[in-house]
Ligand SMILES: Nc1nc2c(ncn2[C@@H]2O[C@H](COP(=O)(O)OP(=O)(O)OP(=O)(O)O)[C@@H](O)[C@H]2O)c(=O)[nH]1
């Protein structure tokens with residue numbers, strides 16, 4: 001299988017491209033480009049330059065206008081750029097036109113995220129899910145260059161630039177692969193469902209949140225086991241489940257894949273069974289990076305994704321993590337004032353329990369545990385109504 005190598009490989013140079021539109025202000029675009037640069041580095045490339053253009057909406061032909069495209073093309077040639085990465089998704093025809101014009105690898109947002117997932121998936125299930133999503137994404141986008149690159153990747157030989165015939169052959173191959181992957185996934189899903197059913201009646205808690213907010217760090221802390229935490233986007237692609245006890249009350253805790261704005265639809269669809277872990281949870285711990293400049297956006301994206309997968313309306317503990325990174329006088333507020341402001345905003349709006357912690361420094365973990373315990377306990381006693389509450393003390 002193709003793998004993205006980030007170590008010991010030559011430097012991959014990338015440029016990023018985003019639009020400023022009526023719906024997307026210049027500041028927002030800058031923030032999104034920062035996130036895109038982070039995604040780019042997660043895949044092992046360095047960002048050499050960012051291009052933006054003010055447009056009402058993306059150009060149908062080439063996403064950016066003609067003049068901007070010439071500017072990007074000149075830079076790509078002069079600086080030997082390997083990848084041009086667009087912050088939005090490209091239509092198959094935009095992709096074709098851009099490939100012709102730029103003659104280097106073109107990434108759009110979906111493909112970048114898919115390739116990150118592909119490089120990080122560990123279990124057979126996650127690998128199959130990502131491969132399925134990637135093939136579904138590729139099918140309508142096969143071009144001469146694509147076919148050429150994919151053949152290099154797959155090791156099937158390049159045959160010196162693919163013609164229409166080769167593209168058609170590849171299309172057929174991809175369709176077959178999709179069928180095979182779907183069947184494989186159905187089998188894995190069935191096994192997982194049986195496994196989940198056999199877990200019996202036990203409260204299930206899922207840690208959810210935007211990517212890189214500290215979900216795995218918190219999981220490690222609560223379950224006292226080592227879960228990979230890294231300053232990378234999508235360090236976790238597979239979900240991990242651990243049994244945890246609050247004194248006499250046991251529950252299952254799962255660490256899940258992080259969310260991000262504009263998660264590719266194919267990916268969400270093929271990740272359905274991974275997301276079942278969230279859908280079937282009784283209680284959610286929604287982790288937020290309190291030090292992030294656009295944490296409101298993050299909360300919004302997570303809530304929307306939860307609604308998309310029909311996992312809203314669960315008792316939720318909202319955990320603002322990384323308080324250690326807050327500094328006085330940012331946005332003209334002291335740390336205390338900022339915390340108070342967030343508390344009132346989110347307590348009123350979401351009717352959630354809110355807690356401020358530093359998972360890295362183990363700050364305020366007792367308060368988190370006691371709030372979580374209340375939610376777990378409430379559910380536990382609905383499952384086992386005959387158990388007297390005070391028998392546990
Ligand atoms: N300063 C600080 N850093 C933290 C804290 N908690 C986690 N981190 C760091 O934040 C980065 C991301 O942590 P993870 O636990 O991998 O985050 P995640 O939400 O699981 O990320 P993904 O799996 O990539 O979605 C790591 O470098 C952690 O060391 C915290 O309380 N304070």
Ligand SMILES: [Mg+2]
Pocket residue numbers: 215216217228229235236255
């Ligand atoms: Mg993680």
